[in-house]
Amino acid sequence: MSIQENNQLLRFTTAGSVDDGKSTLIGRLLYDSKSIFEDQIEAVKTSSEKKGFDYVDLSLLTDGLKSEREQGITIDVAYRYFATPKRKFIIADTPGHTQYTRNMVTGASTANLAIILVDARKGLLEQTYRHSFIASLLKIPHVVVCVNKMDLVDYSEEVYNKIVADYEAFSSKLDIKDVQFVPISALKGDNVVDRSENMPWYEGSTLLYHLEHVHIASDFNHIDCRFPVQMVIRPHTLEFQDFRGYAGRIDGGIFKPGDEVKVLPSGFTSKIKSIELNGEQISEAYAPMSVTMTLEDEIDISRGDMIVRPNNQPEVEQDLDVMVCWMNQKALQNRTKLIVKHTTKECQAMVKDIQYKVDVNTLHRIENIEEIGMNDIARVSIRTAQPVFFDSYSKNRQTGSIILIDPNTNETVGAGMII
Amino acid sequence: MFNPENKTMGQYYLSHLKELEAEAIFIIREVVSQFEKPALLFSGGKDSILLAHLAKKAFYPAKIPFPLIHIDTGHNFPETLEFRDALVEELGVQLVVGSVQESIDKGRVREETGVNASRNALQTVTLLDTLEDLKIDAAMGGARRDEEKARAKERFFSHRDEFGQWDPKNQRPELWNLFNGRKHHGEHFRVFPISNWTEMDVWQYIKEENIALPSLYFSHERECVVRDEVILAKSEYLPLKEGEEIQKLIVRYRTCGDMPITGAVLSNADTLELIIEEVATTRTTERGTRADDKRGETAMEDRKKAGYF
Ligand SMILES: Nc1nc2c(ncn2[C@@H]2O[C@H](COP(=O)(O)OP(=O)(O)OP(=O)(O)O)[C@@H](O)[C@H]2O)c(=O)[nH]1
Numbered sequence: 175m176s177i178q179e180n181n182q183l184l185r186f187t188t189a190g191s192v193d194d195g196k197s198t199l200i201g202r203l204l205y206d207s208k209s210i211f212e213d214q215i216e217a218v219k220t221s222s223e224k225k226g227f228d229y230v231d232l233s234l235l236t237d238g239l240k241s242e243r244e245q246g247i248t249i250d251v252a253y254r255y256f257a258t259p260k261r262k263f264i265i266a267d268t269p270g271h272t273q274y275t276r277n278m279v280t281g282a283s284t285a286n287l288a289i290i291l292v293d294a295r296k297g298l299l300e301q302t303y304r305h306s307f308i309a310s311l312l313k314i315p316h317v318v319v320c321v322n323k324m325d326l327v328d329y330s331e332e333v334y335n336k337i338v339a340d341y342e343a344f345s346s347k348l349d350i351k352d353v354q355f356v357p358i359s360a361l362k363g364d365n366v367v368d369r370s371e372n373m374p375w376y377e378g379s380t381l382l383y384h385l386e387h388v389h390i391a392s393d394f395n396h397i398d399c400r401f402p403v404q405m406v407i408r409p410h411t412l413e414f415q416d417f418r419g420y421a422g423r424i425d426g427g428i429f430k431p432g433d434e435v436k437v438l439p440s441g442f443t444s445k446i447k448s449i450e451l452n453g454e455q456i457s458e459a460y461a462p463m464s465v466t467m468t469l470e471d472e473i474d475i476s477r478g479d480m481i482v483r484p485n486n487q488p489e490v491e492q493d494l495d496v497m498v499c500w501m502n503q504k505a506l507q508n509r510t511k512l513i514v515k516h517t518t519k520e521c522q523a524m525v526k527d528i529q530y531k532v533d534v535n536t537l538h539r540i541e542n543i544e545e546i547g548m549n550d551i552a553r554v555s556i557r558t559a560q561p562v563f564f565d566s567y568s569k570n571r572q573t574g575s576i577i578l579i580d581p582n583t584n585e586t587v588g589a590g591m592i593i
Numbered sequence: 594m595f596n597p598e599n600k601t602m603g604q605y606y607l608s609h610l611k612e613l614e615a616e617a618i619f620i621i622r623e624v625v626s627q628f629e630k631p632a633l634l635f636s637g638g639k640d641s642i643l644l645a646h647l648a649k650k651a652f653y654p655a656k657i658p659f660p661l662i663h664i665d666t667g668h669n670f671p672e673t674l675e676f677r678d679a680l681v682e683e684l685g686v687q688l689v690v691g692s693v694q695e696s697i698d699k700g701r702v703r704e705e706t707g708v709n710a711s712r713n714a715l716q717t718v719t720l721l722d723t724l725e726d727l728k729i730d731a732a733m734g735g736a737r738r739d740e741e742k743a744r745a746k747e748r749f750f751s752h753r754d755e756f757g758q759w760d761p762k763n764q765r766p767e768l769w770n771l772f773n774g775r776k777h778h779g780e781h782f783r784v785f786p787i788s789n790w791t792e793m794d795v796w797q798y799i800k801e802e803n804i805a806l807p808s809l810y811f812s813h814e815r816e817c818v819v820r821d822e823v824i825l826a827k828s829e830y831l832p833l834k835e836g837e838e839i840q841k842l843i844v845r846y847r848t849c850g851d852m853p854i855t856g857a858v859l860s861n862a863d864t865l866e867l868i869i870e871e872v873a874t875t876r877t878t879e880r881g882t883r884a885d886d887k888r889g890e891t892a893m894e895d896r897k898k899a900g901y902f
């Protein structure tokens with residue numbers, strides 16, 4: 175374990191079809207980077223022996239639920255952590271099963287990087303396409319395609335090259351900025367942390383090297399100032415009798431004391447008096463900082479309002495055009511009533527039009543459809559009961575995202591990216 | 594002025610500790626905004642002390658707007674209780690104590706017997722009763738995902754049915770920073786603001802922020818019994834087996850649970866710097882010293898399903 179105190183944090187997720195080796199790869203990364211404790215590895219060895227395996231099943235390090243261990247599959251996201259002297263990592267190991275796609279989306283929504291696994295024997299499968307498409311919709315800036323189980327194809331360069339070519343043909347139709355390829359064996363460890371001696375033909379870097387060095391400049395928008403108000407802080411004590419602070423997390427731009435600001439939806443303007451946390455003054459606040467802001471003027475502001483700059487405002491609309499990943503058994507139809515959650519705001523909404531759904535294999539649009547089902551990805555028009563202050567998802571992952579909630583069951587039934 | 598940022602080549606980004614802090618504060622504030630009657634489950638350990646510290650930061654200069662709940666098994670280290678009371682006083686926050694002894698006296702639960710008896714399982718009943726009495730609809734806890742493989746699966750906002758149970762196969766999707774705390778009458782949520790922190794992050798942050806901790810965490814001399822390779826503190830709650838001897842050892846604790854089940858580690862680390870060095874080189878998990886997790890491969894998942902923290 176590393177003791178660096180000022181490391182950058184990289185959040186990454188795994189994706190790919192069932193049994194492509196995602197959990198094994200995470201186990202391997204943790205094991206070879208010496209992030210596994212002795213009691214954990216002992217427990218995994220004992221379980222593997224009990225199951226009669228003749229190798230240590232590293233996927234047991236992340237597949238922690240009883241039903242996962244019984245079936246040898248991942249059902250829900252597991253979060254794992256490790257650090258090297260270069261970086262701190264948060265890993266979301268997600269399931270490959272179509273049935274659990276919503277859990278894959280959960281793990282991927284906050285990732286800077288996605289590792290997409292492909293089984294060298296099988297090549298690209300429907301889930302490879304679906305997950306790659308979801309990664310591009312979620313605007314995960316970096317993708318690493320790991321061609322796995324190279325040990326089962328004699329570490330063949332031809333097999334690898336064919337898969338790389340197939341993937342490139344597909345991904346050229348997607349909006350992913352940075353795609354890298356690495357041939358690996360998660361089970362044996364080739365090119366994960368240590369260079370493979372079995373694939374001298376591969377000249378690129380190992381997976382870990384790539385994770386440590388990929389340029390994650392800034393995933394946040396530091397240009398367009400957006401501060402959704404989470405709550406108002408009023409101490410009601412003699413010492414701070416007149417204190418009125420707006421608590422929240424910065425979603426974009428850089429705010430400084432003295433800046434002129436505008437409050438939405440009221441439209442009132444004022445100046446920032448102070449930005450602080452725990453009484454300590456902050457000279458510049460930017461995403462993803464949590465702060466408390468005070469203004470020069472007393473304005474009526476409450477949760478769900480947004481503080482922005484007068485010369486740079488988000489869109490304010492009641493009609494949203496959204497790419498939706500639908501996550502519920504109950505289909506989404508025209509006129510379905512929903513609750514939309516966007517930044518710190520919640521409001522009622524109704525589906526106005528299902529424009530098309532996407533065939534994830536070909537990326538073709540399927541038009542004239544009545545409803546969309548579980549795991550479908552579709553473009554939908556939604557009308558909200560109140561105006562929403564948003565940016566397009568491609569401009570800002572925070573102010574451009576919504577979740578859809580079923581008002582009867584209270585379940586989260588969809589994830590939406592505003593176009 | 595306070596400058597948390599690292600600006601290299603005109604880039605703005607937070608160190609990983611500051612990013613984790615910002616995330617936790619955001620979640621604590623979400624809980625207060627979305628629920629009517631939140632509370633913080635205070636175990637007395639470093640993680641819940643950290644959580645109380647983050648809650649203080651989240652609402653300053655206002656006071657923490659929810660009570661701390663301590664489930665008192667009656668088997669606490671005296672140091673934990675002393676520390677708890679001082680902290681509550683300093684924060685000016687309300688403390689509610691749910692007593693396992695009372696649950697036993699009322700006949701709600703039956704005490705385990707024998708040399709390995711523990712009150713760990715009993716506290717779930719006391720916890721659920723206390724939450725119900727106070728009508729708590731969101732209970733925040735200091736659990737971290739790196740502690741245990743079932744915890745690694747849990748959401749920040751973890752939905753509980755009317756019986757307080759967790760359904761790990763049917764968790765709500767949790768996307769971006771949009772947390773769905775909607776629920777039906779009688780249901781509640783458990784919320785884990787420091788889910789993404791590792792043991793190392795916690796120690797580094799404690800050092801950076803100068804957070805006070807109970808003396809148990811630092812190296813000290815103590816009378817102990819070594820049972821099944823676990824170093825247990827001598828106490829009135831721990832009946833000795835035949836042939837067991839009390840010995841004086843130099844130890845410290847990595848977690849602080851109940852006295853009869855929490856193992857100490859041999860250690861000379863008596864400062865935060867030394868503890869951080871020790872954490873960096875240690876080869877076992879922190880819960881490896883907890884006898885309650887050794888009761889089977891999915892012991893934690895089973896307890897969580899039933900309503901445990
Ligand atoms: N030979 C070989 N087998 C592998 C390799 N990687 C994974 N496996 C095996 O493939 C099987 C599936 O691995 P998992 O890691 O559980 O796959 P997964 O992608 O996490 O599966 P889901 O999470 O259920 O989608 C296991 O039996 C692994 O041991 C590899 O590089 N070589």
Ligand SMILES: [Mg+2]
Pocket residue numbers: 196197198233247248267268269270
């Ligand atoms: Mg898996």
